[in-house]
Amino acid sequence: xxxxxxxxxxxxxxxxxxxxxxxxxxxxxxxxxxxxxxxxxxxxxxxxxxxxxxxxxxxxxxxxxxxxxxxxxxxxxxxxxxxxxxxxxxxxxxxxxxxxxxxxxxxxxxxxxxxxxxxxxxxxxxxxxxxxxxxxxxxxxxxxxxxxxxxxxxxxxxxxxxxxxxxxxxxxxxxxxxxxxxxxxxxxxxxxxxxxxxxxxxxxxxxxxxxxxxxxxxxxxxxxxxxxxxxxxxxxxxxxxxxxxxxxxxxxxxxxxxxxxxxxxxxxxxxxxxxxxxxxxxxxxxxxxxxxxxxxxxxxxxxxxxxxxxxxxxxxxxxxxxxxxxxxxxxxxxxxxxxxxxxxxxxxxxxxxxxxxxxxxxxxxxxxxxxxxxxxxxxxxxxxxxxxxxxxxxxxxxxxxxxxxxxxxxxxxxxxxxxxxxxxxxxxxxxxxxxxxxxxxxxxxxxxxxxxx
Ligand SMILES: Cc1cc2nc3c(=O)[nH]c(=O)nc-3n(C[C@H](O)[C@H](O)[C@H](O)COP(=O)(O)OP(=O)(O)OC[C@H]3O[C@@H](n4cnc5c(N)ncnc54)[C@H](O)[C@@H]3O)c2cc1C
Numbered sequence: 001x002x003x004x005x006x007x008x009x010x011x012x013x014x015x016x017x018x019x020x021x022x023x024x025x026x027x028x029x030x031x032x033x034x035x036x037x038x039x040x041x042x043x044x045x046x047x048x049x050x051x052x053x054x055x056x057x058x059x060x061x062x063x064x065x066x067x068x069x070x071x072x073x074x075x076x077x078x079x080x081x082x083x084x085x086x087x088x089x090x091x092x093x094x095x096x097x098x099x100x101x102x103x104x105x106x107x108x109x110x111x112x113x114x115x116x117x118x119x120x121x122x123x124x125x126x127x128x129x130x131x132x133x134x135x136x137x138x139x140x141x142x143x144x145x146x147x148x149x150x151x152x153x154x155x156x157x158x159x160x161x162x163x164x165x166x167x168x169x170x171x172x173x174x175x176x177x178x179x180x181x182x183x184x185x186x187x188x189x190x191x192x193x194x195x196x197x198x199x200x201x202x203x204x205x206x207x208x209x210x211x212x213x214x215x216x217x218x219x220x221x222x223x224x225x226x227x228x229x230x231x232x233x234x235x236x237x238x239x240x241x242x243x244x245x246x247x248x249x250x251x252x253x254x255x256x257x258x259x260x261x262x263x264x265x266x267x268x269x270x271x272x273x274x275x276x277x278x279x280x281x282x283x284x285x286x287x288x289x290x291x292x293x294x295x296x297x298x299x300x301x302x303x304x305x306x307x308x309x310x311x312x313x314x315x316x317x318x319x320x321x322x323x324x325x326x327x328x329x330x331x332x333x334x335x336x337x338x339x340x341x342x343x344x345x346x347x348x349x350x351x352x353x354x355x356x357x358x359x360x361x362x363x364x365x366x367x368x369x370x371x372x373x374x375x376x377x378x379x380x381x382x383x384x385x386x387x388x389x390x391x392x393x394x395x396x397x398x399x400x401x402x403x404x405x406x407x408x409x410x411x412x413x414x415x416x417x418x419x420x421x422x423x424x425x426x427x428x429x430x431x432x433x434x435x436x437x438x439x440x441x442x443x444x445x446x447x448x449x450x451x452x453x
Contacts, residue, residue: 001252005310007339008253008291009181010067016185018060022196022219028054030386031213031223033201035061037371038364039229040187041379042386043194049387054221055191056213058200058233062184065231065341065371070251070281070293072271073106073176073372074124075099080143082350082450086397095377096148098393100174102376106183107176115186117178118286122269124175127157127166129326132427133275137170148174161266163326165274165428177271177283180372204228206359225360225386229378232305232342234365239356242402243346244366245409247417248297248309250340252320258288260329276424278417279369280322290330292323295369296421297340299413301406309342316340343369347401347449353381354396362386401448416444 002008030046032039035057046053055061076083076099083092107119128134141151150171152160157169188195196219203214204226211226228237232246261267261284271283278296285291296318300309308315316338324331346352346366351374353364362385364378371378381393403409419440426433444450 001335001338003311003313003316003338005306005339005341006063007068007251008337009071009179010063012179013067013181013185016060016188019192019195019197021217022054022056022199022215022221023217025220026054027222028052029223030225030227031056031211031221032227032229033204033213034229034231034233035188035195035197036064036066036229036231037184037187037375038231038378038382039227040184040191041376042227042229042382043191044187045379045383046386047191047194049383051387053194054223055195056199056201056215056221057195057197060197061188061195062181065343066184066375067181068339068341069180069372070271070283070291071178071180071372072124072281072283072370073103073119073178074370075103075172075174075373077144077149077172077174078126078140079350079370081139082348084143086348086350087395091392094392095395099374099377100148102380103174103176103373106178106373106376110183110186113186113190115183117183117186119176119178120269121176122271124172125152125157125160125169125270125272126275127163127169127272129165129167129274129276130424130427130430131167134167136275137168141170148172159265160268160270161272162264164328165326175271175373177269178372179286204361206356206361208359211359211361225362227382227386228361228363228365229382231365231367232300232344234344234363235300240363240365242405243352243400245345245403245413246300246305246309247295247343247345248300248312248315248340249293249295249343249369250297250312250315250319250338251291251293252316252323252335253292253337254290254330255334255336256288257290257330257333260327260333261288261290263329264327277420278424280326282323282326290323290327292319292326294319294322295343296417299410299417300342301410305342310340312340346397347403348397349450350395350397351378352396352400353378353394355385355394360386416440
């Protein structure tokens with residue numbers, strides 16, 4: 001098995017030649033910091049509007065989570081209950097519909113631009129794997145319009161994918177899958193003329209109408225506005241550092257197993273998760289494999305990324321065991337690849353898209369493991385904000401909860417993680433969850449934080 005930070009998708013998509021670093025003085029209408037989907041969709045939208053753009057990426061565009069994720073290209077429908085709680089029903093529905101437009105636009109963009117990102121509009125299934133998790137489905141189904149999210153009986157769920165663990169499910173037909181690195185590198189290729197790589201931004205200074213940005217490569221940009229699209233690295237940006245925490249997720253990939261996929265009846269291209277807090281997510285690939293991910297990775301201390309956040313053999317081994325538990329037929333089949341990456345968790349589990357108080361610096365972060373589709377929506381919002389327009393797509397929690405500083409965040413977060421893992425293990429075994437575990441699991445809610453969706 002090859003266990004690396006970058007994983008299978010980037011290897012499958014093929015190598016890239018780095019764009020030149022920024023070593024000189026430059027100017028642009030908008031400078032974008034970060035070359036994942038968020039930064040690149042923003043650049044794309046701004047260019048469509050006729051603005052001059054410079055995108056600065058610390059490493060290589062699309063080589064962070066955007067090129068390594070599970071490829072679930074989702075709408076926001078499963079977040080409808082949280083969106084209603086924060087923004088009221090009307091705005092919440094508008095946001096979900098806009099997120100559907102984004103998924104469709106990604107598919108259309110691939111078609112129009114000739115980017116073969118394996119876009120497959122196969123829908124998303126959430127399947128409950130324990131009685132205690134049925135309520136998660138029911139809450140979403142009660143809130144969502146029936147033409148967008150529909151219930152699946154046990155038979156209907158298992159007809160789509162026959163795991164013995166599935167009880168019943170729900171279907172979001174608007175969701176899709178992509179080969180994430182092909183999408184990210186496809187965007188990168190279309191934007192190469194405005195991209196500078198290996199140009200890590202070390203300072204952002206903003207006045208009322210101008211922003212000056214400096215890079216470790218010796219460059220400096222003057223711009224009318226800046227966009228921070230740095231994902232988990234936002235944890236290192238002082239005005240935003242208390243608005244997110246960073247955890248990690250790992251994926252294991254099987255060798256081609258078309259016979260198992262056929263046996264499971266899993267031929268509709270659906271991406272699937274269970275309804276756990278530390279979610280299992282899984283999908284098939286065009287080359288007949290199963291990619292199986294787990295959101296139960298370790299927390300990062302502060303803004304410190306890399307290390308076990310990206311390569312964690314223990315978590316990868318556990319993820320493999322969970323895969324076999326979900327699909328016993330996989331026992332004995334080879335795992336060819338494992339990889340991982342950071343997750344930018346916002347306390348409400350909802351993306352945060354807005355503007356800093358002291359100048360034209362706009363940001364998006366907090367996708368909380370659901371950024372492939374919503375980063376396109378964020379790109380639309382950020383392009384509008386950076387063009388001086390207001391937009392209903394800019395969403396920030398009305399009263400953002402503060403994530404504690406270190407070392408409290410890592411210590412408390414690690415304890416809460418252990419409690420959730422224990423709770424979910426007990427629930428799936430049909431055992432009673434003890435009082436201490438229940439109290440530990442409830443603690444974040446008392447601080448206004450959602451650990452689950
Ligand atoms: C293992 C894993 C599985 C996932 N699965 C899914 C999934 O199936 N579906 C889904 O919707 N989401 C999933 N996600 C989350 C999804 O990948 C992210 O939400 C999405 O890629 C975020 O895009 P982004 O552009 O905001 O961030 P990124 O892709 O992280 O891009 C940010 C970029 O900013 C750069 N950067 C940071 N700091 C600086 C600086 N100072 N100067 C210059 N550049 C800087 C980084 O190098 C990076 O390239 C998963 C994530 C992981 C790790």
